[in-house]
Amino acid sequence: MRPRTDASRLPRDFFDRDVHAVARDLLGAHVSHAGVTVRITEVEAYGGVGDPGAHAFRGRTPRNAVLFERPGSLYVYFTYGMHFCSNLVAGPHGQGAAVLLRGAEVVDGEDLARVRRDAPGKPPVPARDLARGPARLAVSLGLSRPHNGLDTVAPDCPVRVTGRHADPDVPVRTGPRVGVTGPGGEGDSYPWRYWLEGEPTVSAYRPGVLRARRTQP
DNA sequence: CAATAGATCTTCT
DNA sequence: GAAGATCTATTGG
Numbered sequence: 001m002r003p004r005t006d007a008s009r010l011p012r013d014f015f016d017r018d019v020h021a022v023a024r025d026l027l028g029a030h031v032s033h034a035g036v037t038v039r040i041t042e043v044e045a046y047g048g049v050g051d052p053g054a055h056a057f058r059g060r061t062p063r064n065a066v067l068f069e070r071p072g073s074l075y076v077y078f079t080y081g082m083h084f085c086s087n088l089v090a091g092p093h094g095q096g097a098a099v100l101l102r103g104a105e106v107v108d109g110e111d112l113a114r115v116r117r118d119a120p121g122k123p124p125v126p127a128r129d130l131a132r133g134p135a136r137l138a139v140s141l142g143l144s145r146p147h148n149g150l151d152t153v154a155p156d157c158p159v160r161v162t163g164r165h166a167d168p169d170v171p172v173r174t175g176p177r178v179g180v181t182g183p184g185g186e187g188d189s190y191p192w193r194y195w196l197e198g199e200p201t202v203s204a205y206r207p208g209v210l211r212a213r214r215t216q217p
Numbered sequence: 218c219a220a221t222a223g224a225t226c227t228t229c230t
Numbered sequence: 231g232a233a234g235a236t237c238t239a240t241t242g243g
Contacts, residue, residue, distance in 0.1 A: 046235075054235085055235075063228060063229085077235085078226080078227065079227080079235070080224085080225070080226080080227095080236050081226035082226075082236080083236050100235060133236070134235070134236075135236050135237065136236090136237080177235070178236095179234090179235055181234090206236090208235090209221095211222095211233070211234080
């Protein structure tokens with residue numbers, strides 16, 4: 001038997017490339033943390049400064065500072081008052097580009113993922129929904145604020161990114177990014193969402209919608 | 218099944 | 231002050 005080649009951590013060079021190449025090649029890769037391993041089936045590319053849909057669009061701020069760290073860094077942000085989403089910073093260094101992890105299949109540690117995802121008194125979450133959607137994925141992996149900024153390339157990093165691109169026989173599909181409003185969302189200019197065709201763990205497409213006001217106009 | 222509203226709070230303008 | 235790279239429950243067809 002040949003030793004498994006997908007057990008090694010993806011190196012800096014993997015991440016220090018164009019964000020679209022990194023996004024495509026992350027499909028089928030594995031991410032492990034805190035006893036759970038997932039296989040990535042859906043991602044989105046965010047181009048950094050110059051990409052109207054990206055957090056880095058208006059340059060570096062305290063919140064998005066990690067986007068400007070070394071490629072391979074983990075950018076975890078808090079949104080909608082209750083959810084965390086995770087990204088892997090891509091190259092070139094300093095541009096602010098990153099790949100949002102949007103959907104994955106739990107391939108190890110399903111019991112742990114279930115503990116994190118199941119709500120008391122409610123029916124159990126179907127297996128395919130454990131990491132379907134960026135916030136659900138972060139919950140299954142146990143990722144939140146303290147993990148922001150971790151360097152996944154480092155040998156001792158608790159977050160491991162392993163494996164390579166997807167099975168060449170499985171087509172990669174592309175489309176507009178989910179939940180992005182205005183320029184950078186729908187339209188032909190930013191079909192920057194990538195997923196593996198036929199995977200049940202790919203999140204449902206939902207156009208960006210402006211939320212209704214909470215207060216009087 | 219599709220559409221919508223509510224939850225909840227950080228961030229930047 | 232307002233919007234946000236979301237999720238869930240609920241309502242309506």
